[in-house]
Amino acid sequence: MKRLVPALLAAAVLFGGMLALATPRSSLPPLAALPAVPIPANNPMSPEKLRLGRLLFFDARLSGDGSTSCASCHVAQLGWAHGDALARGYPGHRLWRNNPTVLNAAHYKRLMWDGTLDSLEAQARAAMQAPVEGNGKASMVEMRLRLVPEYVALFRQVFGTEWPQLDHVWQAIAAFERTLVSDPLLVPFDRYLAGDARALTPSARRGLALFEGKAGCLQCHNGAMASDQGFYALGVPRQPLFDSNALVQIAVRWQNRQRDVPRAVYRDLDEDLGRYYQTRDPRDIGKFRTPSLRELKYTAPYMHNGVFDTLREVVDLFDRGGGDVPNKSPLLKPLGLAEAEKNDLVAFLEALSMEQPLIMEAPRLPPTLPLGTCAEQACTPALAVRPVQGSTK
Numbered sequence: 001m002k003r004l005v006p007a008l009l010a011a012a013v014l015f016g017g018m019l020a021l022a023t024p025r026s027s028l029p030p031l032a033a034l035p036a037v038p039i040p041a042n043n044p045m046s047p048e049k050l051r052l053g054r055l056l057f058f059d060a061r062l063s064g065d066g067s068t069s070c071a072s073c074h075v076a077q078l079g080w081a082h083g084d085a086l087a088r089g090y091p092g093h094r095l096w097r098n099n100p101t102v103l104n105a106a107h108y109k110r111l112m113w114d115g116t117l118d119s120l121e122a123q124a125r126a127a128m129q130a131p132v133e134g135n136g137k138a139s140m141v142e143m144r145l146r147l148v149p150e151y152v153a154l155f156r157q158v159f160g161t162e163w164p165q166l167d168h169v170w171q172a173i174a175a176f177e178r179t180l181v182s183d184p185l186l187v188p189f190d191r192y193l194a195g196d197a198r199a200l201t202p203s204a205r206r207g208l209a210l211f212e213g214k215a216g217c218l219q220c221h222n223g224a225m226a227s228d229q230g231f232y233a234l235g236v237p238r239q240p241l242f243d244s245n246a247l248v249q250i251a252v253r254w255q256n257r258q259r260d261v262p263r264a265v266y267r268d269l270d271e272d273l274g275r276y277y278q279t280r281d282p283r284d285i286g287k288f289r290t291p292s293l294r295e296l297k298y299t300a301p302y303m304h305n306g307v308f309d310t311l312r313e314v315v316d317l318f319d320r321g322g323g324d325v326p327n328k329s330p331l332l333k334p335l336g337l338a339e340a341e342k343n344d345l346v347a348f349l350e351a352l353s354m355e356q357p358l359i360m361e362a363p364r365l366p367p368t369l370p371l372g373t374c375a376e377q378a379c380t381p382a383l384a385v386r387p388v389q390g391s392t393k
């Protein structure tokens with residue numbers, strides 16, 4: 001790690017500090033209600049597409065061995081995230097990062113902890129095809145879907161194609177995800193913004209004042225998502241599983257290898273370099289995207305490496321002014337918060353979550369049937385296994 005961080009860093013910290021000074025606090029976007037979800041022109045919504053997307057989100061047949069669906073890791077009962085510190089992966093694997101929620105993910109401009117991906121469609125494809133997550137081989141998964149008569153009928157209805165095509169799978173899943181958003185009527189802070197002063201407890205109101213003032217949280221957690229979607233290094237403590245769990249160590253080394261980190265480096269590398277993978281700028285080592293603060297009540301543990309189980313531990317880190325890392329944001333300073341102030345901040349953070357989680361039962365999935373059979377008025381014709389040109393990637 002050390003060899004990757006040249007002396008450039010000192011200059012970078014100085015430069016970052018100047019940038020911060022150049023942004024007066026008053027120009028920060030205020031916390032706000034979520035706007036309508038942006039819908040890309042090339043993937044319009046329709047009720048049938050949403051129905052299909054919901055089925056596919058829960059369908060493990062998209063994964064290599066039929067074991068893992070999006071819903072295996074993004075569990076409705078767990079805030080559409082997962083309670084494991086580091087996400088479980090495809091059977092036999094473990095991942096190196098914490099599971100973020102898919103709730104409100106449609107509002108992010110850049111997805112993933114390091115901002116690698118910029119659309120839900122691309123994300124869904126990456127999730128299901130990555131060897132350590134879905135491990136679904138494109139041509140095989142596509143063939144499977146073609147032997148599910150109800151899918152054949154639904155894809156035809158929604159996309160007008162003769163057979164299900166994988167690109168449409170990602171479109172349908174992304175459309176479904178665009179419906180997974182917080183209900184403002186259930187979020188105390190949204191009701192407060194809409195004019196109901198009593199929606200926040202006195203403690204949460206004091207927490208809001210700290211958040212926007214003395215504690216400096218708004219500098220990075222601003223706008224409707226309570227995220228500026230920028231990238232910062234905070235000096236989050238090391239995840240102990242990086243030192244004690246062989247599967248995690250395999251994941252860390254493999255992920256670095258995948259990202260074309262030079263062999264001489266990845267062999268010794270036991271860290272997650274974060275934003276650096278995209279920019280290759282040593283000043284971005286250890287930076288991660290500012291996450292939304294909505295729905296935290298349901299999405300513990302926290303941080304890119306799931307190292308904190310409670311919001312109180314997160315607040316304690318900021319109170320200390322972050323940890324000790326080379327690229328640490330100059331915006332972090334020891335805050336000197338009193339116990340009661342820390343409790344107030346946590347009360348405010350909790351008021352950014354719905355009072356009840358958004359629960360959705362797994363739908364009944366349509367069966368795979370032999371060629372030439374019918375179910376629910378849909379049939380797979382006898383000649384189903386005909387390659388469709390340009391349909392697999």
Ligand code: HEC
Pocket residue numbers: 057068069070071072073074087088089090095097098099100101102105108110111112113114120123124125127128132133134173177
């Ligand atoms: C094996 C567990 C696992 C599976 C299966 C999985 N995910 Fe994820 N998901 C994760 C993890 C871990 C991340 C964060 C990875 C990172 O930042 O590198 C993530 C990130 C995401 C994000 C980005 C959220 C954000 O805050 O940027 C979305 C959206 C998402 N997943 C949706 C899906 C969809 C849709 C599927 C199915 C096609 C899926 N996931 C399957 C574990 C999983």
Ligand code: HEC
Pocket residue numbers: 211215216217218219220221231232233234236287288289290291292293296299301302303304305311314315318319329331332345349
């Ligand atoms: C310099 C920008 C910055 C400031 C200031 C800041 N945060 Fe953050 N916050 C981040 C980033 C970046 C992360 C993710 C870091 C990581 O995982 O490595 C984060 C993570 C969090 C998380 C965990 C969310 C999750 O889903 O895991 C919470 C909670 C949080 N911050 C609350 C606060 C509070 C409260 C304050 C004020 C005391 C604050 N933040 C100040 C940038 C900032």
